[in-house]
Amino acid sequence: MVARGEAKARALLRGALGRRLRSLASVAVPVLLAIADAMLVNGLELDLEVGVSMLAAAALALRRRFPLLVFLFTLPGLYIGYIWFAPMIGLCTLAVRRPGRARLGLCAVLLIAAHIFPYPMSDFVLTDYRENTQVLIDACVTSATPIALGLLMRTRQELASRVEDLTRSLRREDRLLADRVKTTERARLAREMHDVVAHQVSLISLQAGAVQVSTEDAEARAGARTIRELSVRTLEELRHMVGVLRADGGEGAEAHGLAPQPDLEELPRLIEMSALDVTYEGGVVAGASGTKTVERAAFRTVQEALTNVRKHAPGARVRVRVDPVDAVRVEPVDAVRGEGSGRGEGAGRAEAAEESRAAHGLRVEIRNGPPDATATVPALPGGGHGLVGLRERAQSLGGTLEARHTSDGGFVVRAEFPYGAG
Numbered sequence: 001m002v003a004r005g006e007a008k009a010r011a012l013l014r015g016a017l018g019r020r021l022r023s024l025a026s027v028a029v030p031v032l033l034a035i036a037d038a039m040l041v042n043g044l045e046l047d048l049e050v051g052v053s054m055l056a057a058a059a060l061a062l063r064r065r066f067p068l069l070v071f072l073f074t075l076p077g078l079y080i081g082y083i084w085f086a087p088m089i090g091l092c093t094l095a096v097r098r099p100g101r102a103r104l105g106l107c108a109v110l111l112i113a114a115h116i117f118p119y120p121m122s123d124f125v126l127t128d129y130r131e132n133t134q135v136l137i138d139a140c141v142t143s144a145t146p147i148a149l150g151l152l153m154r155t156r157q158e159l160a161s162r163v164e165d166l167t168r169s170l171r172r173e174d175r176l177l178a179d180r181v182k183t184t185e186r187a188r189l190a191r192e193m194h195d196v197v198a199h200q201v202s203l204i205s206l207q208a209g210a211v212q213v214s215t216e217d218a219e220a221r222a223g224a225r226t227i228r229e230l231s232v233r234t235l236e237e238l239r240h241m242v243g244v245l246r247a248d249g250g251e252g253a254e255a256h257g258l259a260p261q262p263d264l265e266e267l268p269r270l271i272e273m274s275a276l277d278v279t280y281e282g283g284v285v286a287g288a289s290g291t292k293t294v295e296r297a298a299f300r301t302v303q304e305a306l307t308n309v310r311k312h313a314p315g316a317r318v319r320v321r322v323d324p325v326d327a328v329r330v331e332p333v334d335a336v337r338g339e340g341s342g343r344g345e346g347a348g349r350a351e352a353a354e355e356s357r358a359a360h361g362l363r364v365e366i367r368n369g370p371p372d373a374t375a376t377v378p379a380l381p382g383g384g385h386g387l388v389g390l391r392e393r394a395q396s397l398g399g400t401l402e403a404r405h406t407s408d409g410g411f412v413v414r415a416e417f418p419y420g421a422g
Helices: 002-014 016-042 048-062 067-081 085-097 101-116 129-214 218-246 250-255 264-272 292-312 386-396
Strands: 277-282 317-325 361-368 400-405 411-418
Touching (some): 016 048, 016 067, 016 085, 048 067, 048 085, 067 085, 067 101, 085 101, 085 129, 101 129, 264 277, 264 317, 292 317, 292 361, 292 386, 292 411, 386 400
Antiparallel strands (some): 361 411, 400 411
């Protein structure tokens, strides 16, 4: 229990309350010390000495903002009230805040003068050499000590700032080294992807070409031709991804045009090659008013949704709609956290998104009916991350993604993207 209490106390001191207390203490403690010094030297009876001493002590509250003026304001307290703490603290603060040689030298001379000459001046005896020499040495030590301490504190602050800069530089170098390691790893992954996937897809394309040439069945030849076209398209996208992985950054590589990226113009061809019963309703012209990033996100959404229909709802009828919208509103939606139409994967909990608006946007909706009971369910692998990735892509562009079951046993995926986000 004691250890837990000590840990809570340390945490409290490190927090905002601790910082406020330290800041208040740095202002209040010197003022209290100067007041105690004035009271010990001059007593509690209100007179001129006590008055100037208390004013000098109160002026220390502003020493960080006006160090020179505060020091000058404390000199009457030294000259008339014979106090020490207020002028020494003021001179130390001046050395920390305004460490000019000429300024510090002049202030040291003023402090020495206020210390040597008594109040009133008629009490000063010039011929008392021994006592005057002792007072002069005392005054020099009194002025040199706060200056040395202040310069030492300033040097310490500068060293701490320098160490902090060096620490940030080391962290930056560590990040650069980590980025370099990631770049090397991306290049290695690119080589592995090219060697493994490209080889297998090339074999699929060759086998499909052989079937297309050897078979006499027109339907088989059409299927083989479709397989070859899909293989070629897959190889093109694979080459693009390999280029992105081997580049220093994905966006920079994409900006240099390593390979053309799919957009809304490619949607009819994607639907034609999907081998599904799809009705396409396109209400927007590709590239007319939006950005390529948004159109690419819409294409990937349709592509993933059709893949999910093929996996989980074979034989279902599908309707794809792409429409412009005047405003995109980010609202809480039911986002599915598993790939596919949610059959066998389960639906995720609804996530509330902060409300925002965009002047123009794009709405993509893919709606499928219930699966055909007589159709064969293909044994296609699934990682359970398809719709999750689509939702994250939509949110990164400032839009939303909704994926849920429908009352007729089907499924709907609806995404909205604001133009200008890409």
